[in-house]
């Protein structure tokens with residue numbers, strides 16, 4: 001499939017007339033990798049990878065670390081272009097602009113094996129919204145086809161999907177969705193059975209130890225917003241705020257998910273990034289490109305919930321987008337396992353009307369994609 005992206009803004013005559021105009025691609029490329037537990041190395045841990053090695057890896061992506069926070073569960077890095085989160089066996093890299101996210105795949109797999117002690121991937125998710133100006137991206141990100149071919153050169157079982165209207169707002173996903181890992185539950189309590197048979201009592205120890213592989217609960221919600229209210233966006237400029245903290249509090253970002261320790265950064269003259277981490281290992285991350293001609297805000301979290309309606313409402317009330325995409329991934333053991341039904345019933349959220357909804361079932365995750373526009377628009 002050819003890269004349609006935002007066709008209205010990618011034709012060559014309009015792009016050449018805009019060559020000199022300031023532009024920043026807020027839309028991120030998001031790569032999430034789960035490594036399979038290593039039975040011969042219980043101490044395997046991605047957080048063993050030292051800082052200079054992350055610095056070198058991020059050079060291949062064309063970004064750098066500008067701030068860092070950690071707790072017992074997760075290391076969270078704010079980058080010059082978005083964020084990186086490192087947990088024991090999950091790694092997340094989210095980068096915007098013209099960064100080359102996938103260029104770090106080979107060095108990452110090498111560091112995971114040589115330093116962290118992981119040799120096998122359990123799952124991989126690479127996703128992004130359509131770019132506003134795809135012609136400004138560099139290889140291997142010059143189109144979803146090129147990204148898929150690049151990933152296919154690493155994996156022989158990857159699958160690529162495009163959800164939404166591919167000639168308008170849409171969202172691309174490449175995944176392995178292999179599953180596995182998690183806790184092994186031994187179901188042996190009821191399997192020592194006394195069988196009473198007609199010719200006497202035979203104590204048959206059936207010794208059936210069934211083992212059932214259940215994954216650890218996991219879920220991710222992303223809300224990708226465009227055409228934002230300029231008055232709200234002004235908060236994320238140095239004209240209005242001096243620091244990240246001031247912008248976090250003035251905008252109400254600190255109230256979106258309670259209990260998060262926030263690491264925030266306000267760029268000069270504008271732009272904002274934050275990571276939040278909780279003691280339980282949850283994260284949230286928000287990135288803001290406030291320039292009126294190409295405003296963009298992304299919100300992402302793995303906070304568990306059986307209902308995301310209130311969180312979505314708080315996020316869109318805070319940022320006032322003209323349009324937004326919401327995606328929810330949830331595996332079978334997640335409290336969010338039935339969120340697809342909730343989103344199906346959310347035809348309107350306050351002043352936002354749903355234009356698209358799609359459901360996908362993968363071997364280990366269910367995915368819901370929905371797109372909303374403010375009305376009247």
Ligand SMILES: C[S@+](CC[C@H](N)C(=O)[O-])C[C@H]1O[C@@H](n2cnc3c(N)ncnc32)[C@H](O)[C@@H]1O
Nearest residue numbers: 024026080081096267270271287288289290298
């Ligand atoms: C890195 S931030 C957040 C990016 C994020 N992916 C988003 O959601 O838009 C990007 C915003 O910061 C501004 N900015 C200012 N200085 C920057 C820098 N040195 N690197 C990247 N962005 C910078 C950009 O113009 C843009 O408005």
